[in-house]
Amino acid sequence: MRFLLAIALPLALLAQGAPIPKEANSSTSRTASKKLRKVRAAKRLAAAPGTMAMPEAAKPAAVTEAAQEPAPQKEAPQKWEVNPEPTGTESVFGGHIDIGARWVTRAGDFNTYRSLVNLSQGTRLTNGQLRLEPQDSRLLDSGLLTMTAWGGDPYNTGRLDLVKRGVYRLNSTYSNIAMFNALPSFANIGRPGSPLFFNQRTMDTRIRNYDNELTLFPGTRIMPYVGFSRNSSYGTGITPLVLPPNEYPLRNVIDWNLYEVRGGIRVELNRFHATVEQGGRRFADDQSVYSTETLAGNRSTPYLGQILSLTNGNQLYRIRGEAEHTKALVTASPWNWLDLSGSFVRSRPKTYSELNQIEKGRIVDPNNPLLLLTGTTDYFFGNATMPHVSGSGAAEARLNSRIRVRESWETDRFHTTGINTLRSIQFFTPTASSTLTFTGGERLEVSRHRQQIEAIWDVSKQLTIRGGHRYEWGRSLMRASTYSQGSRYDRLEMERQGGVFGFVARPVKRVSLLGDLEFIDGIKTYYRTGLYDHTRLRFQTRFELPKNLFFNVNYNRLTNENPNPDVKFWYEADAITGSLQWLPGGGRNTAIIAEYQRSKVRSDIDFLYPLGLFPVASNYRDYAHTGTMLIDLRLPLARRYSGRISAGGSFTTTSGVRPTDYYQPQGRLVLPVTPKMEFFSEYRYFGLSQTIHVFEGFRTHMYMGGVRLLM
Numbered sequence: 001m002r003f004l005l006a007i008a009l010p011l012a013l014l015a016q017g018a019p020i021p022k023e024a025n026s027s028t029s030r031t032a033s034k035k036l037r038k039v040r041a042a043k044r045l046a047a048a049p050g051t052m053a054m055p056e057a058a059k060p061a062a063v064t065e066a067a068q069e070p071a072p073q074k075e076a077p078q079k080w081e082v083n084p085e086p087t088g089t090e091s092v093f094g095g096h097i098d099i100g101a102r103w104v105t106r107a108g109d110f111n112t113y114r115s116l117v118n119l120s121q122g123t124r125l126t127n128g129q130l131r132l133e134p135q136d137s138r139l140l141d142s143g144l145l146t147m148t149a150w151g152g153d154p155y156n157t158g159r160l161d162l163v164k165r166g167v168y169r170l171n172s173t174y175s176n177i178a179m180f181n182a183l184p185s186f187a188n189i190g191r192p193g194s195p196l197f198f199n200q201r202t203m204d205t206r207i208r209n210y211d212n213e214l215t216l217f218p219g220t221r222i223m224p225y226v227g228f229s230r231n232s233s234y235g236t237g238i239t240p241l242v243l244p245p246n247e248y249p250l251r252n253v254i255d256w257n258l259y260e261v262r263g264g265i266r267v268e269l270n271r272f273h274a275t276v277e278q279g280g281r282r283f284a285d286d287q288s289v290y291s292t293e294t295l296a297g298n299r300s301t302p303y304l305g306q307i308l309s310l311t312n313g314n315q316l317y318r319i320r321g322e323a324e325h326t327k328a329l330v331t332a333s334p335w336n337w338l339d340l341s342g343s344f345v346r347s348r349p350k351t352y353s354e355l356n357q358i359e360k361g362r363i364v365d366p367n368n369p370l371l372l373l374t375g376t377t378d379y380f381f382g383n384a385t386m387p388h389v390s391g392s393g394a395a396e397a398r399l400n401s402r403i404r405v406r407e408s409w410e411t412d413r414f415h416t417t418g419i420n421t422l423r424s425i426q427f428f429t430p431t432a433s434s435t436l437t438f439t440g441g442e443r444l445e446v447s448r449h450r451q452q453i454e455a456i457w458d459v460s461k462q463l464t465i466r467g468g469h470r471y472e473w474g475r476s477l478m479r480a481s482t483y484s485q486g487s488r489y490d491r492l493e494m495e496r497q498g499g500v501f502g503f504v505a506r507p508v509k510r511v512s513l514l515g516d517l518e519f520i521d522g523i524k525t526y527y528r529t530g531l532y533d534h535t536r537l538r539f540q541t542r543f544e545l546p547k548n549l550f551f552n553v554n555y556n557r558l559t560n561e562n563p564n565p566d567v568k569f570w571y572e573a574d575a576i577t578g579s580l581q582w583l584p585g586g587g588r589n590t591a592i593i594a595e596y597q598r599s600k601v602r603s604d605i606d607f608l609y610p611l612g613l614f615p616v617a618s619n620y621r622d623y624a625h626t627g628t629m630l631i632d633l634r635l636p637l638a639r640r641y642s643g644r645i646s647a648g649g650s651f652t653t654t655s656g657v658r659p660t661d662y663y664q665p666q667g668r669l670v671l672p673v674t675p676k677m678e679f680f681s682e683y684r685y686f687g688l689s690q691t692i693h694v695f696e697g698f699r700t701h702m703y704m705g706g707v708r709l710l711m
Contacts, residue, residue: 093711095130095145099123100680100706108688108698111182111199117686118180119702124151126706141165154178169218177207179235185693200249200298205235215266223266227279232257239289241313243363246297248310256285264327275329281349283321290314294361303364306372312360323349342393348385355380365426367436375427382420384442389413404456406468415445415477443489446526448474454500464504470518471497476526495523496531510544528567529605534560550581568606575599591632593648599624621656635671643671643678649685659691670708678708 104121106113128147134140142163149156155177162170182202213227234255240247262279291313299308325347332340360375392410399405422438454468474494480487498520505513515538522532536558543551557574579595603620630648637643649665666684673679682704689697 091135092133093131095711096128097125097130097709097711098127098680098706099709100126100682100704102702102704104700104702106698106700108700109184109696110698111184112688112696113686113698113700114180115183116688117700118154118178120152122152124149124153124706126704130711139164154180163218166217166219169215170212172212173210175207175209177209179203179205179207179233183696185696200238200240200247203235203237203252203254205233205237205254207231207233221268223268224264225266226263227261229260229262230257240298241289241291241310241315241359243297243310243359244366245303245364245369246299246308248291248295248297248313250289250291250295250313250315253288253290255287256283258283271333273331275327277327278325279327280324281322283319283323283351285319286317288314288316304370304372306362308362308364310359310361310363312358312375314358315355316357317353317355319351319353321349321351323347337398339396340394342391344391345389347388349388350383350385352383353381371428373426374429377425377427379423380420382418384416384418386414386416402458405453406456407451407453409449409451411447411449413447416443418442442479443477444479445477446474447476448472448494452500462506466500466502468500469497470500470520474526492526493524494526494530496520496525497523512542514538514540522562525562528562528569529571530562531560532562532569534558548581548583548586550583552579553577566606568604570602570604572602573600587632589634592630594629595627597624597626599626622654622658623656624652624654626650626652637672641672641675643669645669658693661687661689663687673707676710678710679705680708681705 101123102119102121104119125147126149128145128150130145132140132143140162142161144159144161146159147157150158155175157176158174160170160172162168180203182199182204184199208231210230211227212229213225215223215225217223235253237252237254238249239252240249258281260279260281262277264275264277264279267274291310295310295313297308297310325345327346328342328344330340330342334340355378357378357380358375363373363376365371365373366376390410390412392408394406394408396404396406419441420439422440424436424438425433426436427433450470450472452468452470454466456464456466458464472494473496476492476494477489478492480490498518500516500518502516503514507513516536517538518534518536520531520534520536522534525532537556539555541553545551554577555574556576558572560569560571562569575597576599577595577597580592582590582592584590599622601620601622603618605618606615607618608614609616628648628650630646632644632646635643635645645668647665647667649663651664652660652662654660664684664686666682668680668682670678670680684702684704686698686700686702688699
């Protein structure tokens, strides 16, 4: 406690505002005050009813003399503001920094908690915002630095914005994401409490993203820009090494990065806007999988009278890729009754990959399941290219003041071509071996097109309706299924069409209704789970009541059916959401936000069971209730300052295939300490429970306290 007080006391002293200067007692100040009182008396006399204006020559000399001298400035009462507005005559530096400490008490499964929440205790810079607006600077008009969750949280961000009006604008963003996933119920082969009960596909990685863009001459008609981005990830995990009929979970090291450089120009004219961009990317992915001890794998029964094992396993692969892209965006209004827009994107990525794999132990020959080997060494090399072109265009014509016709078209085409070579050395004994070489190639072609035309009719100021037709088609060439008895490749087609409808209604002043409806008839589809005969419905209502009270209701529904006897796929998803917002006085003293959603997902499809190839039904059901509520109140502690208190939380409860309950209540208190310091305290609770996977439940209480330093 003494240590905390030792830190808080200097901060409180440093955060105090500047002392208010006392009024000078010189004779000059007294003389100016007397002259000012005379001037004010003369003005009141002139403004009195029935009083004639005094000619300039008749005014007393003291009055005219005092009016010409500057009046002494009276010190304004000090206000508690975070970022006062600039006066235009001086530089402005403002903002705030939030520093806090978190305490966590936890019970239950730690891996599930880290996979979903992953917040630890300790001191954090929870939030920060610094703003600088220098006066008469040739290099900078304004700068803004924003930071969140620095000091150990799994997701922290930073953003820097620099602007010199008419010269440049620089936007830089940074994010650091800790990706951890080790749910015990995923990809495990044991029972709770057994040594084999762990996730065989885990990751504990960091993802860092940088993005920078510099725009020259912002706000003018021609604006060149350049950008640079870098994304990277590194960390460890577990992944299985598959050697049929067994699998061995091994340690995994992950390291990849992506660089992008781009540049272009934006043209902003009265009736024409265009953006042209050229850029390139480089990608590198290195992954190492290795074992350090003898493993029995997931198979617990003998194979051909032998127990399979792996004494040494190593897998190293390298992937290098590069791509260049060209992008163009155009919008134009050549006449008042016509709007045009279009886009074009072209890219040509290339990848080069290598794989070195060594296995030693008692393993099965992948080409002869009746032969056991003491080890294998594999070397694989391959490369692939994927030219990709996509484009879109749209036009909207206003036939008269109430009727508009809109036409849109888009296309997307790509194909992948790859070749590979595999050289495998198989060891029958430590000294006897054979070498096999395989070569192959793959090709994938996909094209998709969509055309839509619709008419929009403003029936009145209260009602707008629209209706049209949509047509989608495409072709695909892909490798045939393993169980296919025909050609090596399958040629597939996609085709569907139907009607689209919608309306916007405002029956009364504070009520608006919006609806969209699609009826699409599927003729052909690429995939068994792709959209076929489907209906999509969206309905939204908004009520604006007096005293800033808003109420919204949204309903969304999607049904999709593929009646093919070999598929028998049925999918249904709908959700209804209601939200309430009460912000009297713009939320200055009170704010209440509440939302509730009821959703449902249903899926039925047949698939072939691998052993015997007979059809088996896969049925999935999920019913969910989700709610959120937040109440924020202003605490009038004194005449010139106040605190705030907020409370609420959210919950999710599901039933069906995987029943789950998840609760997250929270509360926050903010109290001013000095004109330059505020105290905040926060409490949060996380609770997860599951009916089937009981072992994944956890409960966490989280406390945080800290200060906000105002600049």
